[in-house]
Amino acid sequence: MAKTLYDKLWDSHLVEQREDGSALLYIDRHLLHEVTSPQAFEGLDLASRAPHRISANIAVPDHNVSTDPAERAMPGYSGVDDATSRLQLETLDTNCDRFGIPLIDLADNRQGIVHVMGPEQGATLPGMTIVCGDSHTATHGAFGSLAHGIGTSEVEHVLATQCLLTRKMKNFRIRIEGEVAAGVTAKDLALAVIGQIGTAGATGCALEFAGSAVRDLSMEGRMTLCNMAIEAGARVGMVAVDEKTLEYVAGRPMAPTGDEWDRALAFWNTLYSDPGAHFDVDIELDATVIKPHVTWGTSPEMVVSINDSVPTLDANASESQRKGYERALEYMGLRGGEPISSIAVDMVFIGSCTNARIEDMRAAAEVVKGRKKAANVERALVVPGSGLVKRQAEEEGLDQIFINAGLEWRSPGCSMCLAMNADRLEPGKRCASTSNRNFEGRQGAGGRTHLVSPAMAAAAAIAGHFVNPAQLEAVS
Amino acid sequence: MRPFTQHEGLMVSLDRANVDTDLIIPKQFLKSIRRTGFGPNLFDEIRYLDPYSAAEPEKERRPDPEFPLNQDRFKGASVLLARENFGCGSSREHAVWALDQFGIRSVIAPSFADIFKNNSFKSGLLPIEMPASVVDAWFETIAQGTNVTVAIDLKEERLTDSEGGEFSFAIDPFRRHCLLNDLDDIGITLQSSDRISEFEAQHQAKFPWLFREASL
Ligand code: SF4
Numbered sequence: 001m002a003k004t005l006y007d008k009l010w011d012s013h014l015v016e017q018r019e020d021g022s023a024l025l026y027i028d029r030h031l032l033h034e035v036t037s038p039q040a041f042e043g044l045d046l047a048s049r050a051p052h053r054i055s056a057n058i059a060v061p062d063h064n065v066s067t068d069p070a071e072r073a074m075p076g077y078s079g080v081d082d083a084t085s086r087l088q089l090e091t092l093d094t095n096c097d098r099f100g101i102p103l104i105d106l107a108d109n110r111q112g113i114v115h116v117m118g119p120e121q122g123a124t125l126p127g128m129t130i131v132c133g134d135s136h137t138a139t140h141g142a143f144g145s146l147a148h149g150i151g152t153s154e155v156e157h158v159l160a161t162q163c164l165l166t167r168k169m170k171n172f173r174i175r176i177e178g179e180v181a182a183g184v185t186a187k188d189l190a191l192a193v194i195g196q197i198g199t200a201g202a203t204g205c206a207l208e209f210a211g212s213a214v215r216d217l218s219m220e221g222r223m224t225l226c227n228m229a230i231e232a233g234a235r236v237g238m239v240a241v242d243e244k245t246l247e248y249v250a251g252r253p254m255a256p257t258g259d260e261w262d263r264a265l266a267f268w269n270t271l272y273s274d275p276g277a278h279f280d281v282d283i284e285l286d287a288t289v290i291k292p293h294v295t296w297g298t299s300p301e302m303v304v305s306i307n308d309s310v311p312t313l314d315a316n317a318s319e320s321q322r323k324g325y326e327r328a329l330e331y332m333g334l335r336g337g338e339p340i341s342s343i344a345v346d347m348v349f350i351g352s353c354t355n356a357r358i359e360d361m362r363a364a365a366e367v368v369k370g371r372k373k374a375a376n377v378e379r380a381l382v383v384p385g386s387g388l389v390k391r392q393a394e395e396e397g398l399d400q401i402f403i404n405a406g407l408e409w410r411s412p413g414c415s416m417c418l419a420m421n422a423d424r425l426e427p428g429k430r431c432a433s434t435s436n437r438n439f440e441g442r443q444g445a446g447g448r449t450h451l452v453s454p455a456m457a458a459a460a461a462i463a464g465h466f467v468n469p470a471q472l473e474a475v476s
Numbered sequence: 477m478r479p480f481t482q483h484e485g486l487m488v489s490l491d492r493a494n495v496d497t498d499l500i501i502p503k504q505f506l507k508s509i510r511r512t513g514f515g516p517n518l519f520d521e522i523r524y525l526d527p528y529s530a531a532e533p534e535k536e537r538r539p540d541p542e543f544p545l546n547q548d549r550f551k552g553a554s555v556l557l558a559r560e561n562f563g564c565g566s567s568r569e570h571a572v573w574a575l576d577q578f579g580i581r582s583v584i585a586p587s588f589a590d591i592f593k594n595n596s597f598k599s600g601l602l603p604i605e606m607p608a609s610v611v612d613a614w615f616e617t618i619a620q621g622t623n624v625t626v627a628i629d630l631k632e633e634r635l636t637d638s639e640g641g642e643f644s645f646a647i648d649p650f651r652r653h654c655l656l657n658d659l660d661d662i663g664i665t666l667q668s669s670d671r672i673s674e675f676e677a678q679h680q681a682k683f684p685w686l687f688r689e690a691s692l
Contacts, residue, residue, distance in 0.1 A: 013679075015668070015671060015672055015675040016668055016671055018650070020648075020649040020650045020653070021648070021649065021650065022648075022650035024665060024668060024671075024672070026672070026675055026676065026679060028683075028686045029686075035506050035507075035568075036567065036568065036569070038509035038510075039509070039510065039511045039569075042509075042510075042511070047662070049662070052672075053676075053687075054689075055687060055688065055689045055690055057690075058690055058692070063506075064507065082507070082530065084507040084508065084530075085507050087507075087509060088507050088508075088509055091509045102690040102692045103692075104692060123690070125685075125686075127683070128686065133567060134566075134567055135565065135566050135567040135591060149567040149591055150567060150591070150594075151567050151568075151569035151572075151591060151594060151595035151598065152568075152569040152570075152595075153569060153595065153598035153599075153661070154594070154595075154598075156662065157661055157662050157665065160662050160665075160666070161662060161665045161666060161672065162672065162676065163665055163672060165661055165664075165665055167648070167650075199494055199561060199564055200494075200560065200561040200564065200587060200589070203561070203587065203589060203590055204590060230565075233561070233564070233589065233590070235590045235591060254688070254690065255685075256685035260684060260685045261685075263684075263685075264683075264685055267682075267683070299494050299496075320491070320493060320559055321493075323491065323492075324492065324493050324494070327492075418498075418503050418566075419503060420503045420504070420506065420507065427527075437496075437498065437565060437566075439496045439498045439499065439565060440498070440499060440521065440522075441498060441499070441502055441521045442498050442503075445502070445521050445527055445528075446521075446527075
């Protein structure tokens, strides 16, 4: 029978299917970080349980770490000012130590955002089931793997049993067909998808991204796209395996070699949806009409293209929609009808597990090269996704390009994506951000976030307001 | 976990769609390494007039009188009524802990985000999906000044309200069974230990590269 990619991944990891619909799914890889793991380890302790299979786990600190290079140069966690953050980071170290879980610590050059580190190390491989106590775990689906974000109780469950207790989701495919215009990136595809189906559009579904525009994306781009599957309600996002996948994986530290590589290839090459496989929902988007996108509101679905204006309310909107719309506008300090390109920004953030890979750094550097940050932009942070991205960018001279343009070149971490560390938006400040959530307060209480691609964020840093990077010349 | 069988409580209405977990419990409270103490910071950014200060965490803050959970008429409410896609965004289970520790036993909304829904069962917080029309009607009644109390019977999957309404709802059978019988997920899964080991051995034979020690 013709199977979808999700069906194949599900079937190859199904330990037990129960009559009531619940199932046990075997987990190949478990990624851990400091924020959602302490209570899980505590739970293991209380029940005197041990991790089922140590080799499945890898931990890395990322959410709370300082991204200030001077603070990072200080020994251990002494550069982390906030005592509660420091305790949480130390707790991860202690737990990993006690339970024997491999940890990439803060001093290690491979440290980075967990969803950047995993693929870099080959800890993420095609055909795997991957979980992490973080909703953006969907990122790893770019490799033709089944990657779920999970809660802390599930972290504990996976540690104790190596299984996820779950039920099969629906199959949802989005085909994005055609060639995108110059300057349109994976981020714009992601925002276009969310704008189209809404933030709950794929709730209860495993979302496969397909079509020529998706195949045309680099692995970095596919990760950006899958990363934001959760912003469309899907716990899981996926792309089928192809040559690009294999090329990316080959030679990674934890990738198989020799005979095992050949055996792996035989399996990985089957990781696509069969022709004629059944999808519960199957939609198509025309890639050729997608423009660079900017969110205007407090939900990723509140998004328009750079040439548009802040929308006015649909005349048929319900009372609840009207309230939501008005609240978003008030929070964002905007009026309906205002052109997006007239919105000035105070801050720029280029980073996060959505857009902090080398390709993102290059795209941003290309825009700011030889230019200067606008005077009204107070700060522009560039935060590479990992130590390896940082080193690569420095080898290419990107750090100097950013610094010469007046942007800050930081050390890796989640940073202002969720502002658990010191990098945050002050109340009322407006930020062009390459992260994934524009919720109220996400980047700091009262902060106003506009989600954009790295090139758009870089262009906003130069122009001082939103502008299509392709038209930057005319402005500056 | 806490079992859930029946519950009767006052409903408090939060008239918002897409209530995200960042709103339920903002990130500055995720630094805790404990499972408790989140109740006072539930909906922190919209609940108080004065912003939270990490430097003075114990400082008295003025509750925002506009925020429903602060209003006298909803004092002691244990059932939260909200709009569609409740609990979207981050996977943080802290959102469930905060609701639970504030005293909320059930959230009623037209729809929930997947991870939140999953997480809520783990603490015995019951997420009940109700048709938008029913939810609308409750919002309306409450907005007009009438408080609504609901009695929830999980075993029968029935709910009655103080207006005389009677409704049925559906909960995932496995989750319902666990809540009714106070069963812990890990305990149940470990009953399948033999099956897991058997699967693991076959899986390792097929995909040996997945079982290598992490070479860090
Ligand atoms: S970068 Fe942002 S979204 Fe990604 S893991 Fe860190 S906090 Fe979560």
